[in-house]
Amino acid sequence: MDVTPLLNTLRDRRMLPDPCIAVLLVGSAARGWSNSGSDLDIYLISDRPWPGADSAAIALPLDPPQVRSESFYLDGRRWELTYWQDRQVDQMLTKISWPEFDRDVAAGTVLVLREEAFLERLASGVPLLGEQWLTGRRAELDASAFRSLLITRSLGAADDAVEDALGQLAGGDLHSAVISARIAFGHAVDALLEERGQYGSYAPKWRARRFLAANPQALSFEEYWDMETMRGLDPAAPEKWIRKVLTRCQDISLKVEI
Amino acid sequence: MARQQIGIGAVPRRPLGVRIRRFRGRLLVAVGGESYELTDSAADIFAWMSGSLTVGAIGAQLSADYGIPHEEAVADVAEFVSWLLERRLAEMTTPPPAAR
Numbered sequence: 001m002d003v004t005p006l007l008n009t010l011r012d013r014r015m016l017p018d019p020c021i022a023v024l025l026v027g028s029a030a031r032g033w034s035n036s037g038s039d040l041d042i043y044l045i046s047d048r049p050w051p052g053a054d055s056a057a058i059a060l061p062l063d064p065p066q067v068r069s070e071s072f073y074l075d076g077r078r079w080e081l082t083y084w085q086d087r088q089v090d091q092m093l094t095k096i097s098w099p100e101f102d103r104d105v106a107a108g109t110v111l112v113l114r115e116e117a118f119l120e121r122l123a124s125g126v127p128l129l130g131e132q133w134l135t136g137r138r139a140e141l142d143a144s145a146f147r148s149l150l151i152t153r154s155l156g157a158a159d160d161a162v163e164d165a166l167g168q169l170a171g172g173d174l175h176s177a178v179i180s181a182r183i184a185f186g187h188a189v190d191a192l193l194e195e196r197g198q199y200g201s202y203a204p205k206w207r208a209r210r211f212l213a214a215n216p217q218a219l220s221f222e223e224y225w226d227m228e229t230m231r232g233l234d235p236a237a238p239e240k241w242i243r244k245v246l247t248r249c250q251d252i253s254l255k256v257e258i
Numbered sequence: 259m260a261r262q263q264i265g266i267g268a269v270p271r272r273p274l275g276v277r278i279r280r281f282r283g284r285l286l287v288a289v290g291g292e293s294y295e296l297t298d299s300a301a302d303i304f305a306w307m308s309g310s311l312t313v314g315a316i317g318a319q320l321s322a323d324y325g326i327p328h329e330e331a332v333a334d335v336a337e338f339v340s341w342l343l344e345r346r347l348a349e350m351t352t353p354p355p356a357a358r
Contacts, residue, residue, distance in 0.1 A: 155279065159277045162274060162275065163275060166274055166275050243274070246274045247274065247308075247309075250272060250274060250276070250278065251308075253277070253278040253279070254278050254280070254285075254304075254305050255280070256280060257280045257281075257283075258279060258280060258281045258282075
């Protein structure tokens with residue numbers, strides 16, 4: 001991917017921080033999954049706050065407790081820029097360290113969504129500037145408990161939904177049980193994909209894309225897609241489908257290594 | 259309480275509500291707030307309890323994988339399934355026609 005035009009646009013519009021540690025194209029465009037309606041998401045890393053007077057603040061549980069965001073349209077496409085400070089990256093990596101993981105803090109409460117998205121995008125982003133910085137940060141991410149943390153959260157969420165489905169089945173609430181089973185399956189598949197380094201479960205719209213990228217051995221794409229699209233569900237007698245899906249969730253739990 | 263006797267044609271399966279984790283090479287199972295760590299062979303037996311294999315078939319698999327005599331393996335499986343039943347970590351299902 002030729003990223004020079006992107007960088008030139010940012011430079012021409014005076015939207016690069018000074019000093020600039022790294023600029024990353026992230027999100028669907030970085031993964032090759034974007035379409036004509038997709039935003040261009042870009043992260044800019046500096047060791048100073050972004051001074052842009054028109055920028056919006058986004059609150060985060062970090063120090064400083066916010067990042068700044070700028071957006072503009074160019075040729076009908078929306079550019080979304082987020083300015084991070086390098087020490088905020090340090091703090092996010094500390095949150096997912098092994099000592100923190102071993103403290104048994106509830107996995108779903110360690111990171112807020114924007115932090116999780118940042119770390120996921122660190123793994124998949126394309127550098128416009130700062131390739132060496134990105135390589136180093138990726139090594140830190142790989143050595144962290146990020147993967148284990150996400151798997152733990154996804155399996156926990158799957159278990160909770162399985163429990164819901166079984167309770168609803170027992171109570172004769174079949175409609176709710178179908179929905180709970182489908183939710184459980186989504187979380188179980190997310191765990192399977194996270195085990196193989198395909199993060200981003202906060203955006204289920206990309207699950208099929210992530211599945212194909214992960215190519216897990218424990219579940220074929222065909223079987224995954226059948227369940228994702230609820231093929232085989234008999235609306236008049238959904239119990240068989242529900243039990244099949246819940247069984248598959250348990251099979252996945254047996255195979256995924258945290 | 260006497261432990262339930264499990265026949266060779268019995269078909270055990272994992273109850274759907276059991277929580278399972280593979281963590282740092284160990285298999286942990288939990289139900290009703292109680293959790294247990296399974297040994298490697300117990301973890302294998304538990305994994306094979308999909309509701310399609312009889313105790314005899316699981317014993318044959320155990321015998322082949324761990325190199326222990328078939329009769330001893332079947333007895334170990336029956337004993338372990340009985341232990342799981344007491345803890346609600348297993349339930350019995352109807353054996354498929356071919357296994358009866």
